[in-house]
Amino acid sequence: xxxxxxxxxxxxxxxxxxxxxxxxxxxxxxxxxxxxxxxxxxxxxxxxxxxxxxxxxxxxxxxxxxxxxxxxxxxxxxxxxxxxxxxxxxxxxxxxxxxxxxxxxxxxxxxxxxx
Amino acid sequence: xxxxxxxxxxxxxxxxxxxxxxxxxxxxxxxxxxxxxxxxxxxxxxxxxxxxxxxxxxxxxxxxxxxxxxxxxxxxxxxxxxxxxxxxxxxxxxxxxxxxxxxxxxxxx
Numbered sequence: 543x544x545x546x547x548x549x550x551x552x553x554x555x556x557x558x559x560x561x562x563x564x565x566x567x568x569x570x571x572x573x574x575x576x577x578x579x580x581x582x583x584x585x586x587x588x589x590x591x592x593x594x595x596x597x598x599x600x601x602x603x604x605x606x607x608x609x610x611x612x613x614x615x616x617x618x619x620x621x622x623x624x625x626x627x628x629x630x631x632x633x634x635x636x637x638x639x640x641x642x643x644x645x646x647x648x649x650x651x652x653x654x655x656x657x
Numbered sequence: 658x659x660x661x662x663x664x665x666x667x668x669x670x671x672x673x674x675x676x677x678x679x680x681x682x683x684x685x686x687x688x689x690x691x692x693x694x695x696x697x698x699x700x701x702x703x704x705x706x707x708x709x710x711x712x713x714x715x716x717x718x719x720x721x722x723x724x725x726x727x728x729x730x731x732x733x734x735x736x737x738x739x740x741x742x743x744x745x746x747x748x749x750x751x752x753x754x755x756x757x758x759x760x761x762x763x764x765x766x
Contacts, residue, residue, distance in 0.1 A: 583758060584757055645690060650698070
């Protein structure tokens, strides 16, 4: 597509529920990143995919968070047993080359609210 | 671990005044990128600096990378209302970008 698409744009869920956030990167972009951003803060790295594999998942805060990219394009970030502290804007970005030597194109984000 | 500190947190200017934000890293950076985020929007890539002492310009925006590759600055000349937003620097660590906390540019009414 023309840009990075994220769905849903907003998600409100109850504490303890499971959520999935979807990212559709720019066609042909091999590198895909998930970040989350809290109000007044810069984006916080979660995970980086190169193709289908997670090249760096060191930013995932705990084992409730998991992400996949089975065919090397669309990615899904999965959060189990959501907690109120998970509330944030989850941003997906892609770039045409591996690694952050190139500028990212971000999607509009999914605003997750855990109540 | 590696941190990128960005100051100031906010800067209030009159339209037409200049604006500057500074980033400092605790370690040498391979490169540094700058992004702009409008209120309610997502970060938009502005530029990447790679070389020691590099200076790049985009119209009224001037970006600098320090000689030691540990600091960087963004200077906007004669701000306009369209410049409003938060400006982030982000330095490379392996495959990650380590982000500053951003400087919010506010135009006084």
